[in-house]
Every structure is written in C-alpha cells, then in structure tokens.
Amino acid sequence: xxxxxxxxxxxxxxxxxxxxxxxxxxxxxxxxxxxxxxxxxxxxxxxxxxxxxxxxxxxxxxxxxxxxxxxxxxxxxxxxxxxxxxxxxxxxxxxxxxxxxxxxxxxxxxxxxxxxxxxxxxxxxxxxxxxxxxxxxxxxxxxxxxxxxxxxxxxxxxxxxxxxxxxxxxxxxxxxxxxxxxxxxxxxxxxxxxxxxxxxxxxxxxxxxxxxxxxxxxxxxxxxxxxxxxxxxxxxxxxxxxxxxxxxxxxxxxxxxxxxxxxxxxxxxxxxxxxxxxxxxxxxxxxxxxxxxxxxxxxxxxxxxxxxxxxxxxxxxxxxxxxxxxxxxxxxxxxxxxxxxxxxxxxxxxxxxxxxxxxxxxxxxxxxx
Numbered sequence: 582x583x584x585x586x587x588x589x590x591x592x593x594x595x596x597x598x599x600x601x602x603x604x605x606x607x608x609x610x611x612x613x614x615x616x617x618x619x620x621x622x623x624x625x626x627x628x629x630x631x632x633x634x635x636x637x638x639x640x641x642x643x644x645x646x647x648x649x650x651x652x653x654x655x656x657x658x659x660x661x662x663x664x665x666x667x668x669x670x671x672x673x674x675x676x677x678x679x680x681x682x683x684x685x686x687x688x689x690x691x692x693x694x695x696x697x698x699x700x701x702x703x704x705x706x707x708x709x710x711x712x713x714x715x716x717x718x719x720x721x722x723x724x725x726x727x728x729x730x731x732x733x734x735x736x737x738x739x740x741x742x743x744x745x746x747x748x749x750x751x752x753x754x755x756x757x758x759x760x761x762x763x764x765x766x767x768x769x770x771x772x773x774x775x776x777x778x779x780x781x782x783x784x785x786x787x788x789x790x791x792x793x794x795x796x797x798x799x800x801x802x803x804x805x806x807x808x809x810x811x812x813x814x815x816x817x818x819x820x821x822x823x824x825x826x827x828x829x830x831x832x833x834x835x836x837x838x839x840x841x842x843x844x845x846x847x848x849x850x851x852x853x854x855x856x857x858x859x860x861x862x863x864x865x866x867x868x869x870x871x872x873x874x875x876x877x878x879x880x881x882x883x884x885x886x887x888x889x890x891x892x893x894x895x896x897x898x899x900x901x902x903x904x905x906x907x908x909x910x911x912x913x914x915x916x917x918x919x920x921x922x923x924x925x926x927x928x929x930x931x932x933x934x935x936x937x938x939x940x941x942x943x944x945x946x947x948x949x950x
Contacts, residue, residue, distance in 0.1 A: 589620065590620040600686075605634075605692075616633070616634050621640075627642050627826075627828060628643050644689075656679070656689040656691050672821050699814075699815050702808075718818040723808055732800075743830070744833055749837070758789075761782065768927070797834055802832065805828075810824060835882075839894060843898065860874075892940060
C-alpha cells in the first residue's frame with residue numbers, strides 16, 4: 582500500500598520476525614516461513630514496514646518507540662476506522678489483521694494491503710517527468726480526493742460516533758494549545774525556542790481563541806491530508822490509488838482539513854527538512870495556486886469558501902504542525918529517540934509559528950471581508 586522506497590530497518594527499530602511469524606500464523610495468506618521485513622523511511626510518527634510472506638506483501642503499522650501521549654498512536658482505532666472507511670472510500674487501504682497482544686512487538690499493531698504507486702514529495706517522480714500536464718493533474722486529483730473524503734455519508738457508514746463534531750473547532754484550539762504549552766515547558770531551559778514575547782506563540786493562540794468559527798459542516802476529517810500521503814497511478818497522475826495515514830481521522834469541520842492541506846501546499850519548507858514543497862512552486866510551474874485550489878474545492882463541494890475566509894483554518898494548520906514537530910523534538914531532546922531527522926524540528930516549529938503570526942497580521946491589516 583505504502584511508499585515504494587522501503588529500506589533495511591533502522592537500528593533499534595527492527596522487527597522480531599520469529600515472534601511476528603507466530604502471531605500471524607493462520608491469520609493471513611502467504612508463506613510465513615519466508616517472512617521478511619523492510620522499513621519505510623518516510624514520516625515522523627508511526628513506524629511503517631513492508632512485510633513479504635512469499636508472494637504476498639503487506640504493510641505493518643505500529644506506534645513509535647518510547648513514551649507516547651495518552652490516546653495517540655491507537656492502532657486498534659486506526660484499524661477499525663479503515664474497516665468502515667475502505668468500503669465507502671476505496672482509496673483507503675483494506676485492513677487485514679489486528680494484533681493487540683503487546684508481547685509480540687511491545688505495542689499493538691496491524692497489517693493492511695500493500696498498494697503500489699508513485700508518492701510525490703518535493704519534485705516530480707521520473708514516471709511523470711515527461712508529462713507536461715502532470716502538475717495540474719496531480720493538483721486537481723489532490724483537491725478532488727479531499728472533496729470525495731468530505732462527501733462520505735458519515736451516518737450511512739456508521740462513522741459519526743468516531744468523534745464529537747459539535748464544538749469541534751473550539752476543542753481543536755484548546756487541545757493543541759495545551760499540547761504546545763506542555764512541549765514548550767519540557768524545553769523551557771534548553772534555549773531551543775525564543776521566548777513567547779519574541780515568537781508570538783501565545784498571541785497566535787489568543788487570536789485563534791478569539792476568532793474560532795462555528796463548524797461549517799460535519800464530515801470525516803483526515804487530519805493529515807497532504808500530497809505525500811497520496812499514491813498516484815504511475816501511468817496516470819490524475820488517478821489516486823491510495824490515501825494513507827489515517828491515524829488522526831475523526832469527524833468535525835471539513836475546513837480544518839482544507840486549512841491544513843493548504844498549509845502544506847503553500848509551505849516552502851516542510852517540518853524536519855529544508856526542501857521546497859512541490860505546491861509552493863505555484864501556477865508558473867503548472868500547479869494549482871492557493872486561490873485556484875480553494876476555488877476548485879468550493880466548486881466540487883458546494884461550500885462557500887474564499888481565500889480570506891479560510892485563513893483561520895490555515896493559521897490553525899500552521900499551529901497544529903508546529904505542535905506536532907515540537908512534541909517530536911521534545912522526545913528527541915529527552916533521549917527517547919535518537920533519529921537524526923528530528924534534530925532540526927525546533928527550528929521548524931519556530932518557522933511555523935512565525936508564519937502563522939504573519940498570516941494573522943496580514944489578515945488583520947486587510948480589514949473586514
């Protein structure tokens with residue numbers, strides 16, 4: 582299902598194949614005596630592996646190593662979500678087996694089908710390089726998949742109960758503000774972040790609280806919808822073959838998804854590395870601009886969305902990403918993980934907060950809509 586760039590497992594993150602083989606015996610097809618594993622190197626959250634059992638291939642997902650926040654990285658919840666979502670949204674992968682016994686890997690985990698396709702990160706894959714129309718096709722497929730996600734009938738699919746949609750936006754601000762403050766407190770004597778009066782993180786929180794809108798609708802919310810969580814048909818960049826990473830999915834305001842997607846789409850740097858986001862290249866390279874992205878989403882969904890009205894959701898998107906990367910950095914600083922990819926994340930959190938504050942200032946300077 583997932584990213585094609587698997588590699589040998591990172592030191593300390595190896596899978597115990599003997600225990601895994603016994604736990605899976607009789608529970609899924611394939612030659613378990615020939616079981617092998619590689620690790621997908623992308624991502625900063627759950628650990629993801631490619632398993633081969635003879636001719637059969639599966640993707641294994643488990644929580645990261647070390648202490649995790651209560652309620653986070655719930656593999657059983659993600660598995661049961663996919664059980665309900667896959668039949669009504671086929672781009673969601675089919676889950677295969679859930680193992681909740683912590684004696685196997687030290688934490689619950691699940692397996693799902695493997696899908697094959699191209700993952701687009703900071704540049705076009707070679708499969709699309711000769712297609713001059715690929716940037717537009719990828720952009721439109723991204724918007725259309727988000728629209729399809731938000732069109733799922735949550736009541737018919739039995740999905741309304743996975744979240745509490747009423748008051749969703751207020752709880753988003755409160756919850757992420759609390760996480761930010763706890764992570765900042767862990768780092769208060771480290772010097773890794775500027776003080777609040779310089780960074781304006783508390784000003785961002787206060788603005789989000791003061792301007793929280795009522796929910797525009799109640800739909801599925803993926804909560805990490807971005808270009809490199811999609812897989813595309815190598816022969817057709819307009820066709821999405823998989824939507825990945827459902828761990829934070831809930832029910833709430835769909836514009837929260839749109840705001841986070843636009844945060845990724847327009848960001849010249851991505852958390853954890855200084856590589857240009859492909860969408861930030863803009864219309865001059867054939868990708869949809871922010872304004873065209875919003876217009877297509879509005880047309881596809883029938884929702885009233887304008888570049889100015891979605892700014893609150895983009896500020897929230899920047900803030901959420903800042904919280905996530907700072908939490909990961911705090912784990913790295915505490916020695917709970919030694920993954921070198923996490924070393925620059927405090928700087929990325931700072932950049933995201935400053936960008937959120939600059940968008941607030943630009944909006945306030947623009948006057949009433």
